[in-house]
Amino acid sequence: MKRKNFALFLVLLLAMSMFLAACGGGGESGGEGNGGESGSGGSDNVLNVTETQDIPSMDSALATDAVSFNTLNNTMEGLYRLGENDEAVEGMAEGEPEVSEDGKTWTFKIRDAKWSNGDPVTAHDFVYAWRKALNPDTAAEYAYIMYDLKNAQAVNAGEMAPEELGVKAIDDKTLEVQLENPVPYFKQLLAFGTFLPQNEKFVKEQGDQFGLEANTTVYNGPFTLSEWKHEDQFVMKKNPDYWDADAVKLDEIHTKIVKDTQTDVNLFETGDADQIKLSSEFVDKYKEHEGFFTVKESSVFFLRMNQEGNEVLQNVDARKAIAKGFDKKGITDVLTNNGSVVADFFVPEEFAEGPDGKDFRETAGTYLETDVEEAKKHWEAAKKALGQDQVTIELLNYDDDLSRKVGEYLKEQLETNLEGLTINIKQQPFKQKLDLETQMNYEMSLAGWGADYLDPMTYLDMYVTGGAHNQQGFSNAEYDKLIQDAKTTLLLEPEKRWDALVQAEKILLEDEAAIAPIYQRSRAYLKNPSLDGVLFHKVGPDTTYKWAEFK
Known part of the structure; x- marks a missing residue:
């Protein structure tokens, strides 16, 4: 493209963006835009955020996308979860694992924890979920991420039975995992969504509806999915049965599905959103705002x-x-x-x-x-x-x-x-x-x-x-x-x-x-200045809300 034409295209694009922002209504509704208090925060301890898309699936064996993995990360918990600087911190695993000299056998102790239906979380929940993800009948796109497990690739190819996978429950609270080769990043890998546990009895009761509605999914993480209005919003509530519930400060997280940034900005300016993503035409306007930051x-x-x-x-x-x-x-x-x-x-x-x-x-x-x-x-x-x-x-x-x-x-x-x-x-x-x-x-x-x-x-x-x-x-x-x-x-x-x-x-x-x-x-983000403790990750899920709070 000739430079002259390219420059003209950019000018027209910017002009169109400004026109759309003006026509959207409410872009200036918060006063001067770069200052003032915004967001709902604090008083009722409810965090309001937005996503551009609905959740495709809450079945950890079938999830493939950022929205699903984000929601799973905040409502479920594997052996580990990601903490600050993407370090693997304890989840369902309690204490350090026992690792064999050759690095191929890892033994984990499962802490006392509950599913949201009251059932205990056990080593069997991990065995079931991992076998399910690798079973070729499941057709899990992310099965390959488990290929470090002994016999995983053969199981996924249908050449071995799922029972031959290198994972077994020694007892309810002891999980043994065997690897094909030592993996230097294995502990962090275990924080990834495909390695989450599943409650076999509950999953089978729900049949093909498992993971498709809030009430056809069971949770063991910091929050539970209490409401899910498809293509509109979903709500996460603090899980009182979570093993580390004292660390969870938020009562609820409301996620509104919003496909355009003008609406996001309107929600922020009227106090109906505490954290939003900004598109290009709003960056210059809000970059001096106290709650502006980039990741x-x-x-x-x-x-x-x-x-x-x-x-x-x-x-x-x-x-x-x-x-x-x-x-x-x-x-x-x-x-x-x-x-x-x-x-x-x-x-x-x-x-x-x-x-x-x-x-x-x-x-x-x-x-x-x-x-x-x-x-x-x-x-x-x-x-x-x-x-x-x-x-x-x-x-x-x-x-x-x-x-x-x-x-x-x-x-x-x-x-x-x-x-x-x-x-x-x-x-x-x-x-x-x-x-x-x-x-x-x-x-x-x-x-x-x-x-x-x-x-x-x-x-x-x-x-x-x-x-x-x-x-x-x-x-x-x-x-x-x-x-x-x-x-x-x-x-x-x-x-x-x-x-x-x-x-x-x-x-x-x-x-x-x-x-x-x-x-x-x-x-580029805009957040309520009193919101603190949201973790942003380079790997796996985008965000963790376990430690988020309003100060």
Whole structure:
């Protein structure tokens, strides 16, 4: 795109954003905007927050998304949960585990704790939940995250019975876990949602309704889900039977589902929300507000390009043309305007340190930087190979405010820079979009991925051949071997393992352009100044409310 046209596009975009903000009503309803008391806080000890999407599932074996994992994190508890600085702190596990000399056998003591229906939490609840997640009949997308458990992959493939999984209840309060190989981050991994326990009797009583309503789910965490009005709001109440209930200060958390930031701002200004996310057009207005802050996350947004059944996206030149053919800074500087950074990578910045103490990004390179001239060359080569002058690709997208803007921007950029390309946008509600990706019923998709644990593997093993989250038909034998080696034979050789992960990312991006990275997300927030103790995580769930309070 010519610079003149690009500048005009940004000016029009900003003007449109201001117009929409003004038409939304209530943008100035709180007085001067940068000061004054806002939020409901304190008096009734109820926290009011918002989400852009409803909860797809409260079944920990089936959950795959940030909203589900956030809610599970605050209503359920595994052996561990994440505390400050993403350290694993005690949950259902009491005291330090006993670990064998070879690091492959871990024995945990289960504390005295109750489910919200009064049943005791036992070691059997973990055995049942983990076997369920790996049972191929469950079709759990996140089953692969448990492959460190002995026989897990074979169980998930249907080659072994779930009873042969390396987990057993020695008694009601003793859980023994066997691993295929020692895992340096295993304790933290156990805080991830797929490793949560489930009450077998209750789950079977609910049948196919388990996890779909507030009253068809049972809880053992700091809060219980007391109300769930789909596509409207859900309410969490303090769990009086939680083992550490004295640490929980909030009585309730009300989450309203809001898809546009203007409504969020209105709710904050009228005192009906205590913490909201801000989109770009509101950052400058509120950045001096006492409750304004930003959080740099590990989430990376990118374009999935489905190679299965799509002749154009099977062509590596076409994929490189798309990946290089749009200005990423237009997104981070204008559309997000919240500290998000351009991503010429998949493993994020300031995330994981290698054995040499350096951040992964210091060791690895950058890939698929914006280069419109290079993109045009790749595009012409692709069209020639395909024998096509005109190409139409459908872009699957979320239906929230920011995603709509990013989708329109990508369409304008790619259609301008790649002659003969037409992008048709298909916006879908969150759950439906995830379902379409799982079914691989799409061509190109705007997607995001956040870390599950503090290691580059949480990004890179997504794209092994046939991986549950591959969801785009990518396959490379050399890539598969590097990932497999990094999970097994190289675990005791950290320098070689790190190098294998660096090489794998290079294959994924520079060689294959399997995905097109766009940006690493930061988020701008506005909160009630008296709200304290909300933890924001780089891995697993986004937030923990266990220690939140109004001061």
